[in-house]
Amino acid sequence: MRTFFALWRRELAAMFLSPIAYVMLMFFLLVTGCGFYWLVKENLEVMRSIQGLMVVIWACMLITIPVLTMRTFAEERKNGTFETMMTAPVKDSTVVTAKFFGVLTFFILMCLPTLLYPLIIRLLAPEVAHLVDPVSIASGYFMVGLIAAAFVALGMLASALTSNQIIAAISTFSIMSIFFFGGLFEPHLSKNPMVRDIGGYLSSALHLMESARGVFDSRSLVLYLSATVFFLFAAVKAVEARR
Amino acid sequence: MIKVSNLTKQFAGYTAVDDVSFEIKRGEIIGFLGPNGAGKTTTMRMLTGFLHPTRGSVEIAGCDVFEDPIEARRHIGYMPESCPLYTEMRVDEYLKFRAQIKGVARKEIRSRRDIVKEQCGLTDVGRRIIGQLSKGYRQRVGLADSLLHDPDLLILDEPTAGLDPNQIREVRELIRQLAERHTLLLSTHILPEVEMTCRRILIINKGKIVASDSPESLQKRLEGDLLISTEIAGDPGVIEATLKSLGSVDVVDHETLGEGWSRYRIDSSSPDIRAQVFECAVSKGWKLRELHLESRSLEDIFVSIIREDVATETKR
Numbered sequence: 114m115r116t117f118f119a120l121w122r123r124e125l126a127a128m129f130l131s132p133i134a135y136v137m138l139m140f141f142l143l144v145t146g147c148g149f150y151w152l153v154k155e156n157l158e159v160m161r162s163i164q165g166l167m168v169v170i171w172a173c174m175l176i177t178i179p180v181l182t183m184r185t186f187a188e189e190r191k192n193g194t195f196e197t198m199m200t201a202p203v204k205d206s207t208v209v210t211a212k213f214f215g216v217l218t219f220f221i222l223m224c225l226p227t228l229l230y231p232l233i234i235r236l237l238a239p240e241v242a243h244l245v246d247p248v249s250i251a252s253g254y255f256m257v258g259l260i261a262a263a264f265v266a267l268g269m270l271a272s273a274l275t276s277n278q279i280i281a282a283i284s285t286f287s288i289m290s291i292f293f294f295g296g297l298f299e300p301h302l303s304k305n306p307m308v309r310d311i312g313g314y315l316s317s318a319l320h321l322m323e324s325a326r327g328v329f330d331s332r333s334l335v336l337y338l339s340a341t342v343f344f345l346f347a348a349v350k351a352v353e354a355r356r
Numbered sequence: 357m358i359k360v361s362n363l364t365k366q367f368a369g370y371t372a373v374d375d376v377s378f379e380i381k382r383g384e385i386i387g388f389l390g391p392n393g394a395g396k397t398t399t400m401r402m403l404t405g406f407l408h409p410t411r412g413s414v415e416i417a418g419c420d421v422f423e424d425p426i427e428a429r430r431h432i433g434y435m436p437e438s439c440p441l442y443t444e445m446r447v448d449e450y451l452k453f454r455a456q457i458k459g460v461a462r463k464e465i466r467s468r469r470d471i472v473k474e475q476c477g478l479t480d481v482g483r484r485i486i487g488q489l490s491k492g493y494r495q496r497v498g499l500a501d502s503l504l505h506d507p508d509l510l511i512l513d514e515p516t517a518g519l520d521p522n523q524i525r526e527v528r529e530l531i532r533q534l535a536e537r538h539t540l541l542l543s544t545h546i547l548p549e550v551e552m553t554c555r556r557i558l559i560i561n562k563g564k565i566v567a568s569d570s571p572e573s574l575q576k577r578l579e580g581d582l583l584i585s586t587e588i589a590g591d592p593g594v595i596e597a598t599l600k601s602l603g604s605v606d607v608v609d610h611e612t613l614g615e616g617w618s619r620y621r622i623d624s625s626s627p628d629i630r631a632q633v634f635e636c637a638v639s640k641g642w643k644l645r646e647l648h649l650e651s652r653s654l655e656d657i658f659v660s661i662i663r664e665d666v667a668t669e670t671k672r
Contacts, residue, residue: 197441199406202430
């Protein structure tokens with residue numbers, strides 16, 4: 114457990130020591146901030162529940178998660194520190210999970226400032242405050258965390274498979290797109306209702322919208338938790354196999 | 357301490373390490389030699405459990421490296437070839453982090469860190485960022501890292517590669533100090549390094565161990581043929597012919613030095629004929645100003661062993 118915390122802390126520290134993390138942080142806050150401004154200015158109705166904000170965060174994830182995860186293993190492999198790491202008395206699975214929680218922690222920290230937006234609405238627009246209720250905020254953010262967990266695990270798998278960070282980022286981005294746009298293009302996907310159902314079931318946007326309305330669907334919980342576990346398991350195997 | 361049996365590693369298309377077996381006892385200092393691409397690094401990576409072998413097993417201090425990797429790694433301090441470090445961390449931070457993941461007890465981390473910093477001459481650079489340190493200092497950080505958990509066995513892959521002569525001397529001195537307390541396996545292709553520090557040499561070529569002995573007995577192996585060097589004044593043609601007739605002399609070649617002097621190199625397959633050369637010079641009335649047995653350096657040994665190996669290979 115001590116090893117885990119040491120690795121986790123080092124991963125988180127490495128995030129804050131790299132310029133990429135700050136660029137991502139700025140990008141994320143800029144886009145969500147502008148998105149919020151636009152939502153409020155154009156049509157407060159979208160802020161009915163916090164669906165609008167969730168959609169903006171959802172779009173940012175598609176860029177931030179591949180970039181944040183790409184370095185986890187690819188960089189260590191390229192610099193050779195992978196060798197010192199893997200010859201220390203630590204289990205492969207400890208390394209993978211510690212890195213996973215390191216990146217996830219960073220992502221969660223990145224999301225925290227966006228909690229200000231619903232707060233601003235509650236304080237400054239009392240007439241619609243009842244629309245931004247704590248339950249939908251909690252369930253919306255919980256879903257953001259779940260989705261992030263699954264994709265951070267996916268990004269680490271991609272990073273473990275290559276020593277090139279760009280390849281890792283782009284493959285993560287591509288696979289994430291399936292989940293992201295699966296539901297969005299649902300009507301155009303296919304005439305076959307089964308394919309459309311699968312597209313809808315995989316769609317992160319729909320899951321987020323639902324949960325941001327305060328309706329929490331256990332099917333998405335199962336989907337993202339099992340995806341997280343699967344990708345982490347595959348990442349451990351990838352680390353083992355690359356020896 | 358180390359027991360390697362039938363270790364083989366195949367990569368796609370070629371065999372990097374081919375059925376290697378050897379044993380290293382506690383307290384030994386082993387030099388691991390071989391030309392580039394002979395399989396040194398691959399072997400060391402398997403010893404540390406970083407690479408998995410195609411066949412064979414490695415036992416470190418009684419633990420199988422591949423079945424009980426965590427326990428085995430506790431006994432190993434390993435410094436990889438290019439000495440990779442987290443360049444964005446400070447020296448102290450890095451050593452603390454490494455001590456934590458190596459399972460050094462919480463209370464001892466600080467003291468262990470201070471000890472290894474002292475040992476490796478890092479006391480003044482604790483606050484410096486690793487990326488800003490010179491190559492020599494980084495090498496020391498790598499070495500300090502490998503010593504943190506006070507391992508029984510140190511495996512150093514080319515610890516002096518890329519250092520300037522001064523730094524090489526420092527690192528070598530450090531290694532010699534470490535040798536007093538640890539079992540040491542170090543790879544290098546710088547031969548004087550081995551000659552100065554190691555008590556046994558393993559030579560690997562094309563993935564096979566071709567020699568395993570002390571430097572002295574390896575030298576003896578070659579003493580079958582002696583190389584005698586002498587400087588005599590006189591007609592080179594006559595002298596050369598006379599020297600050749602001394603018996604058990606294979607080749608004589610000479611080099612003119614001026615003022616009538618020439619240097620002769622005599623390759624003879626035992627016994628030592630220096631006395632005969634002297635007597636011969638006295639009886640013929642030659643002037644002789646130098647006569648000595650050239651000792652074979654480790655370099656000669658290395659070259660001839662690798663050559664022997666290549667020769668037997670081609671014969672097959």
